[in-house]
Structures are given as structure tokens and as C-alpha cells.
Amino acid sequence: MSLAPHSDAVDCAWLLAEPGLRPAQAGMRIALDGERFGVIAPRDAAGPAPRLLALPARANAHDHARTFRSATLGAFGQPLESWLPFLGTVPGMDPYLCAATSFARSLRHGVANLMVHYTRVQGGMDYVDEARAVARAARDVGVRIGFAVAMRDRHGIAYDDDAAVLALLRPGIRDAVARRLAVQPVEPALQFAQVDAVARMVEEEGLGVHVTVQYGPTAVQWCGTPLLEAIARASVDTGRPVHMHLLETRYQRDWADAHHPGGIVRFLDAIGLLSPRLTLAHCTWARPDELALIAERGATIAVNTSSNLGLQSGIAPLAEMLRQGCRVAMGLDGMAFDEDDDALREMRLAYALHRGWGYERAMTPAQLWSFAAGHGPRSVGGALVSGGRIATSAPADLVLLDLEALDDDALFDDIDPLELVLARASGRHVAQVLVGGRLVVDAGRVLGIDEPALRAELLARMRAALAADPSHAQWRRTLGALAEDLGPLYREGRIGRCCG
Structure with missing residues (x-):
């Protein structure tokens, strides 16, 4: 038919x-x-x-619109903390090509609503123009996206001051790491102006049916308290959704406990971020009392099963999230098990891992479908958006x-x-x-684009750019050395646990 x-x-x-x-x-x-x-x-x-x-x-409640996959970049097997820099091993490309090929892969696997936490800027053009290219890609492919403008102001290399981390690295890589990864802080007012400019562009070009603009603080360890407080106030004033990472790895848990001894989730609640407008990606290392507060405030948690397995981050306490009454949605995070954005397989993997053992039932098929299809549209389009049923x-x-x-x-x-x-x-x-x-x-x-042609064009451009600039090969070697240095620092607690 x-x-x-x-x-x-x-x-x-x-x-x-x-x-x-x-x-x-x-x-x-x-x-x-x-x-x-x-x-x-x-x-x-x-x-x-x-x-x-x-x-x-299905809905994908947490992703980043990355078209090149982890193993392609040479990052397979790296924990998150040393994996993240590998995302910059390839030069920036046409953002339309990158977004369209990424969205098409998701759509072919049955995803209608897709969250884009836009943490990897392709560069080479004004940010609003880049966001416009991503929005047009969503329109042409035929998906709805949440576009969270990434916001941060600290900790570009690890979960500590950049200068302090650089001093712990081998001398031969410090300058290159500082040039590429150290954060150049942008005033909060300028970051908010960027979000507002993207929102105006979406409205003026009639792209609102396909795009919901959001605030995208990257995570507490990457955002100072004044920035997070300002985001909380702006979300209340505008009604705009907020999308951020939380407690993805054990090292983020260590950082949170050292820097927020009263509880990182209670900190978010105290500054007004914890609300039905908020989606928290991962929460892999969240504790029962934290999950209870998230549930009470009506925030959504986006669990990323394959991503957490692939980056060795852990297995999220999804059964406990459900017991506490949390609204839980499925995210693929650009890291589905076979690196193919297959939302059906991701749904089944999550069910196999979290449904319970023996005769105990921790997750029902109905809860699975709310996870895979019902709650995700809220993360993408806002708290009033529904999905996951044919009625x-x-x-x-x-x-x-x-x-x-x-x-x-x-x-x-x-x-x-x-x-x-x-x-x-x-x-x-x-x-x-x-x-x-x-x-x-x-x-x-x-049907909306010629996906094979766009992918062929993107690959041809990328291969030509890599051939023309041998510095990318040296940067990949530097990242290998950085990963070797970061491992012991995290294992021994020399990064992120000191509040000084």
C-alpha cells in the first residue's frame, strides 16, 4: 500500500x-x-x-542534531568527560546539511517530535542564520523540533576552573587544549539576546509550527549561579521551556555533592528552575529524594539508555523514577545502540533493561509507551503539548x-x-x-528532501575540508593525550570535588 x-x-x-x-x-x-x-x-x-x-x-526528548556519529569521530569507548572534546575533531559544515541529514535519520525511524539541545555550533555565520538553517531543515524534512539555545559560562575542559585543569595536564598539550576548549565567557545579557533573536526569527519566518525555541543551559557544572537564576526568571516571565543536563555521570555526582552539599536538585528548586517547563536530561545518578522533588514540581526527565551505556555513564534508575511519580521520556542523545537513531530499538532496549526481573514488574507496556511517545512532545513543544495516542x-x-x-x-x-x-x-x-x-x-x-544526495554532499565537503587542513589529525592525537590525562584526575578525585 x-x-x-x-x-x-x-x-x-x-x-x-x-x-x-x-x-x-x-x-x-x-x-x-x-x-x-x-x-x-x-x-x-x-x-x-x-x-x-x-x-x-515516537518522540526523542533529548538530542543535539549531530550528523556524524561517535565511532566515526574516533570517540568510541570514551567516557563522557573525555568523549565530549572529540565532537570538535571535524570542521564546521553547512548547518542545513548537518541538521537535515540528522533529522531525516530520526524521521525514517518513526520520530515525529525531536529535541535539539544545540550545543555544537557549526560556525562560519551569524548564530541566528545558523538557527534559521536548522529550522528550515526541520520544516523541509517534516519533523517538529525544540531548539534549545545552549547557554554556559564556565568549565570548558573539565568540571573545574580551566586554568586549574590546564595546570594538571602534560605541558605539551596545554596550549592547544586552552585554545580549543577553554571557555570565553559571554555576558548573560548577550546570551539572552541571542535566544530572543532566534525566537523572533522563527516567528517572523512562520517556522513556529516546526520549531519551539527554548533556553538551553548546558548543566549546572557548566553554568554559574547568576546565569541559572536569570534563566529561571526569564522562563517564568516568558513561559519559554528550559532544557538542561543533570547528573549524567558519577563524576558529575561528585561535583554536585561537593559544590551543592544541600542538594543540587534542591538548589534548582530554590532558584525557581524546577517547574513543568523544565526537562532534565539523564538524571542517571539522581537519588530517590531528588526524584521525588522533580516529580512534585512536574519537571520531565529524559532518560537516554543507549547513550548512558555507550559513554559508560551508568544505568538510570528508571524504575525508581516511575515509583516516585516522575514524568519520564525517551531520549536518544545521538547515541542509539547501533548509532542509527532507531527509536523503536531504543524503546525495546529500555524496556528490556528496566521492566523488572523474574515475576516482578517495574515498568508496564503502558508506561513504556508514555516514555517512548507520550511525554516527549512536552519536552519538544512545551508543557501543554500532548502526543503518544491515536484518537x-x-x-x-x-x-x-x-x-x-x-x-x-x-x-x-x-x-x-x-x-x-x-x-x-x-x-x-x-x-x-x-x-x-x-x-x-x-x-x-x-519525501521532503533528497536525503542520499544531501548526505553525499556533506561527506564530500567534509572529506575535502579534512584533506585541506592537516591540523585536525594533530588535534585528534592531542585529544587522545587529553583523555589519558583526564582519566586519573577524575578517578583520584583531583577534579571537581574541591569547592575552593
């Missing part, structure tokens, strides 16, 4: 309207009413229904899986389609994707 780009109905063999809450329905027709679902009822057409399984589109008047974000491929041995006709999804579904089973009632992926191809 192939839908026309503006069809007014979708027929399917099975419908999972609210997976885990309502049973699968056989032989259904899903009417489309503009950008929302219309009437949903049993189909009355002659002949068998197309062998498609309809389910809600009349709900946003028409839909993924159709190829049942012939998903149930390729098909021995019985009474197998629950949800069990097939949880057992084996991946991006290769995605037949079509609709976002806002519009067909945007068909037979594995993104």
Missing part, C-alpha cells in the same frame, strides 16, 4: 491506538482531519485490510509498520501485535510515517 501525500484516511490490519492501555483493534480506518486525527472506526471497505500495523509516532482530535502523528516483515513467520492469527513490536520491531519495519497528517516517509524514503 502507498498513501498519497495528502490522503484523508489510512487503512490498517491492526491499530495500537494507546499501546499497553487499549487492546489492538483489527481492520481499522483512521480518518485524517487536517493536522489531526478524525473519526477512527472499523473499516467497511471490501477486501482485506492492508498488512500494516498503525501505532503512534480523534489528537495530533495526527502516525507510524505504519510492515506486518509482513514484522511477523514474517506468521504461525498464529491471535498473536498480540504489541508483543511483536516489543519483541522485534526496529526501523527496518517502518513502512510509512505521517506527521501532522502529512505523509513524510514512504518505503523508507524521506
Whole structure:
């Protein structure tokens, strides 16, 4: 079956309207009413229904719009603290090409709503122009994004003053590390002006249907208290969402305990950041009392299962988050298990890891679907945005899986389609994707852009730039040395634990 780009109905063999809450329905027709679902009822057409399984589109509640993947950059196996600098091993490229290829990869795997914490600026142009290129890429690809303008003012090399860290490194790399990584603080007023300028651009160019502008403090260890307090006040005044990292690694936990002995989450609450407008990425090392306060204040936690595994950060206490009543959403963080942005596989991995052992159930299928599809749209579009279900008047974000491929041995006709999804579904089973009632992926191809051509152009430009500038090879060697130096410093507690 192939839908026309503006069809007014979708027929399917099975419908999972609210997976885990309502049973699968056989032989259904899903009417489309503009950008929302219309009437949903049993189909009355002659002949068998197309062998498609309809389910809600996924959301990616934490990501960065990076197109080049970790292993490609030579960063595989590095913990977060030494992995981060590897993101700068390649030169900046056309931000439209980078964003469009990244968004297309996510969309092909069934993601309709995608968070972009824009921490990696490509450079070479005015920031607002770069943000415009990213916003246009979202529009052309057909996804909705939250665009969080990254904000920071300290600690560019490690979780301490840059000068203090440089003094602990081998002398031969200090100058290069300082030039590339040391923070050049920007006054908070200028950072807020940049956020406001991006928001005006989005509004003036009519891109608001695809882009929600947010404040993006990178994390408490990278933002001084005055900057965080100003962000909290601005979020109250404007209603603008806030997106930030928190307690991703054990070394961030050590830093937090040393610098905020009264509790880092209580600190965020005291300055007014902890609210339904806030999404906290990771919380891998959060404690039960901290999770209880996050839940009480209505903030969202974006858990990034594969990223935490790949960067050796730990396993988030997702079961405890659910027990405490936290709103938890799925993030891919540009680090899905196979580095392919496969949101279906990510969802299944999270379920396998967190559902409980033996006969104990810590996460239900319904909770899994809220995690994978229901809560993420809030992180992307704001606290009033909903998603994750197929119902009349709900946003028409839909993924159709190829049942012939998903149930390729098909021995019985009474197998629950949800069990097939949880057992084996991946991006290769995605037949079509609709976002806002519009067909945007068909037979594995993104319809709004020529993804293969854009990717080929991006790779050609990148390879030419690397060939023309041999300094990138030397920088990669420097980063290897930096990683060797940072490891013992973190293990021995010589970085980040002193409050002096």
C-alpha cells in the first residue's frame, strides 16, 4: 500500500491506538482531519485490510542534531568527560546539511517530535542564520523540533576552573587544549539576546509550527549561579521551556555533592528552575529524594539508555523514577545502540533493561509507551503539548509498520501485535510515517528532501575540508593525550570535588 501525500484516511490490519492501555483493534480506518486525527472506526471497505500495523509516532526528548556519529569521530569507548572534546575533531559544515541529514535519520525511524539541545555550533555565520538553517531543515524534512539555545559560562575542559585543569595536564598539550576548549565567557545579557533573536526569527519566518525555541543551559557544572537564576526568571516571565543536563555521570555526582552539599536538585528548586517547563536530561545518578522533588514540581526527565551505556555513564534508575511519580521520556542523545537513531530499538532496549526481573514488574507496556511517545512532545513543544495516542482530535502523528516483515513467520492469527513490536520491531519495519497528517516517509524514503544526495554532499565537503587542513589529525592525537590525562584526575578525585 502507498498513501498519497495528502490522503484523508489510512487503512490498517491492526491499530495500537494507546499501546499497553487499549487492546489492538483489527481492520481499522483512521480518518485524517487536517493536522489531526478524525473519526477512527472499523473499516467497511471490501477486501482485506492492508498488512500494516498503525501505532503512534515516537518522540526523542533529548538530542543535539549531530550528523556524524561517535565511532566515526574516533570517540568510541570514551567516557563522557573525555568523549565530549572529540565532537570538535571535524570542521564546521553547512548547518542545513548537518541538521537535515540528522533529522531525516530520526524521521525514517518513526520520530515525529525531536529535541535539539544545540550545543555544537557549526560556525562560519551569524548564530541566528545558523538557527534559521536548522529550522528550515526541520520544516523541509517534516519533523517538529525544540531548539534549545545552549547557554554556559564556565568549565570548558573539565568540571573545574580551566586554568586549574590546564595546570594538571602534560605541558605539551596545554596550549592547544586552552585554545580549543577553554571557555570565553559571554555576558548573560548577550546570551539572552541571542535566544530572543532566534525566537523572533522563527516567528517572523512562520517556522513556529516546526520549531519551539527554548533556553538551553548546558548543566549546572557548566553554568554559574547568576546565569541559572536569570534563566529561571526569564522562563517564568516568558513561559519559554528550559532544557538542561543533570547528573549524567558519577563524576558529575561528585561535583554536585561537593559544590551543592544541600542538594543540587534542591538548589534548582530554590532558584525557581524546577517547574513543568523544565526537562532534565539523564538524571542517571539522581537519588530517590531528588526524584521525588522533580516529580512534585512536574519537571520531565529524559532518560537516554543507549547513550548512558555507550559513554559508560551508568544505568538510570528508571524504575525508581516511575515509583516516585516522575514524568519520564525517551531520549536518544545521538547515541542509539547501533548509532542509527532507531527509536523503536531504543524503546525495546529500555524496556528490556528496566521492566523488572523474574515475576516482578517495574515498568508496564503502558508506561513504556508514555516514555517512548507520550511525554516527549512536552519536552519538544512545551508543557501543554500532548502526543503518544491515536484518537480523534489528537495530533495526527502516525507510524505504519510492515506486518509482513514484522511477523514474517506468521504461525498464529491471535498473536498480540504489541508483543511483536516489543519483541522485534526496529526501523527496518517502518513502512510509512505521517506527521501532522502529512505523509513524510514512504518505503523508507524521506519525501521532503533528497536525503542520499544531501548526505553525499556533506561527506564530500567534509572529506575535502579534512584533506585541506592537516591540523585536525594533530588535534585528534592531542585529544587522545587529553583523555589519558583526564582519566586519573577524575578517578583520584583531583577534579571537581574541591569547592575552593
